[in-house]
Amino acid sequence: MTGILVLAGTPIGDISDAPPRLAAELAGADVVAAEDTRRLRRLTQALGVQPSGRVVSYFEGNEAARTPELVEALAGGARVLLVTDAGMPSVSDPGYRLVAAAVEKDIKVTAVPGPSAVLTALALSGLPVDRFCFEGFLPRKAGERLSRLREVADERRTLVYFEAPHRLDDTLAAMAEVFGTERRAAVCRELTKTYEEVKRGPLGDLAAWAAEGVRGEITVVVEGAAEKGAGELDAAELVRRVQVREEAGERRKEAIAAVAAEAGIPKRDVFDAVVAAKNAARSAP
Numbered sequence: 077m078t079g080i081l082v083l084a085g086t087p088i089g090d091i092s093d094a095p096p097r098l099a100a101e102l103a104g105a106d107v108v109a110a111e112d113t114r115r116l117r118r119l120t121q122a123l124g125v126q127p128s129g130r131v132v133s134y135f136e137g138n139e140a141a142r143t144p145e146l147v148e149a150l151a152g153g154a155r156v157l158l159v160t161d162a163g164m165p166s167v168s169d170p171g172y173r174l175v176a177a178a179v180e181k182d183i184k185v186t187a188v189p190g191p192s193a194v195l196t197a198l199a200l201s202g203l204p205v206d207r208f209c210f211e212g213f214l215p216r217k218a219g220e221r222l223s224r225l226r227e228v229a230d231e232r233r234t235l236v237y238f239e240a241p242h243r244l245d246d247t248l249a250a251m252a253e254v255f256g257t258e259r260r261a262a263v264c265r266e267l268t269k270t271y272e273e274v275k276r277g278p279l280g281d282l283a284a285w286a287a288e289g290v291r292g293e294i295t296v297v298v299e300g301a302a303e304k305g306a307g308e309l310d311a312a313e314l315v316r317r318v319q320v321r322e323e324a325g326e327r328r329k330e331a332i333a334a335v336a337a338e339a340g341i342p343k344r345d346v347f348d349a350v351v352a353a354k355n356a357a358r359s360a361p
Contacts, residue, residue, distance in 0.1 A: 079106070079154040081146075081178045083171060085190015088162045088293070089268030091122045095190045099125045105157035107149050109134035109142070111170055115161050134158065134170055143173045150183045162293075163193050168212045168238050193267055194236050197295035200274050201234075201262035204300070208234040214247055221247065225254040226320045232300040239294045248283035251298060255279060260299040266292040309339050311349040318350055 084101055087093045102108060102120055106129040110116035113133050120127060134142055150156055158165045158174060164187070165171030178185050198205045211228065214221045214237060228235060239247050244263070251261070257280030265273045271292065275282060279298070309317075314335055321331035332350060336343040 077153055078181070078183050079150040079152065079156060081150055081174065081183060081185045082155065082157045082188060083165045083175070083185070084157055084159050084188040085164045085192065086119060086159050086162055087268070088191045088193050088196065089266065089272070091119075093191050093268060094119075094123060095188050097188045098190065099123045101157050101188055102127050102159075104155065105129045106154040107132065107146065107156045109146060109156060109158045109174075111135045111160040116159060119159075129155075129157075134174070136170060139170045139173050143177050146174055147177045147181060147183070150178060151181060163191060164189075167192065167194065167210075191268070193238070193264075193293070193295045196267050197262070197264040197297050198234065198236060200264060200267075201297035202276055203234050203260060203262060203297055205234060207232075207300075208236055210236045213238050213240075214250075216243065218246070218250070221250050222254060223323050225250055226316075227324060229254050229320060230301050230317070232303060234300050235298040237296045237298070239296055241290050241292060241294055244290050244294055244296075245283065245286040247296070248279060248286050251296075252279040252283045255298065255301070257283075259301075262297045263290070264295040264297065265290065267295065269293075309341075311352065314339065314346050314349045315353045318346065 082101055082105065084098055085095060086098065102123070103125050105127065108116065108127050108129055108131045110131060110133060112135065113131055116131065132142065134146070146156055158171055160169040160171065163169065166175060175185055194210050198208060209231065214224055258278045261277070261279050261282055263275045263282055263286070265275070275285060317335045317338070318328065318331045321334060322328055326334070328350070332346045333343055336346045339346070
């Protein structure tokens, strides 16, 4: 018989948020794969449990190389427990490769549900939560970051991002540039920890606040785009939508046709707006 892969959620801050089954899984697993074995040791000490199985590291740097070893253990009947530093494995953390490899080998995968920074931030943000999409971490390079944000500029679902504290000011400034300074957002910092803080407001205000420096684990929640009627789309907005599609790989002719269809206006109107913007850019000093 093959084994079973167990993905276990770990506390994102307050240790008492650990799911009750976590201690039992840590004690009984044949193999515990941890993103950081030192943090795992602190977790097991806090929970008063001692793993009886083998403990191995499983992080971004060795994920590809270690996955075959863990799959082999699973194929041999082992119960493998995967934990990351905080939250659920695979959610912007190591785990996807192992899950995919286990599924391919028809090995059972289950989970010990636990804390999630994504859902916690959504619930605290004060923004609509009936529909949302998780975008993970944005690219570090400014150009790539702007391009990624432009891809979802018209997304009507609430957006959720993870971000490092030292890049938060640049990210919020880029969001304000692409989404607009008045788009509502919430910066959730140090969730469930002693210095938990949720800063809510327009992106422009949040960008100015973050410029002074922010510390801690960060989750950013951004309001989705408002639905626009055809009459509300000015020339600049039409041009921006064409640019977003072009940056995503569409040819200009196709992008113009798609934007015209979305807005319910003739393709010629969109074409004229794009040409006018191009001419204006050429004549600018």
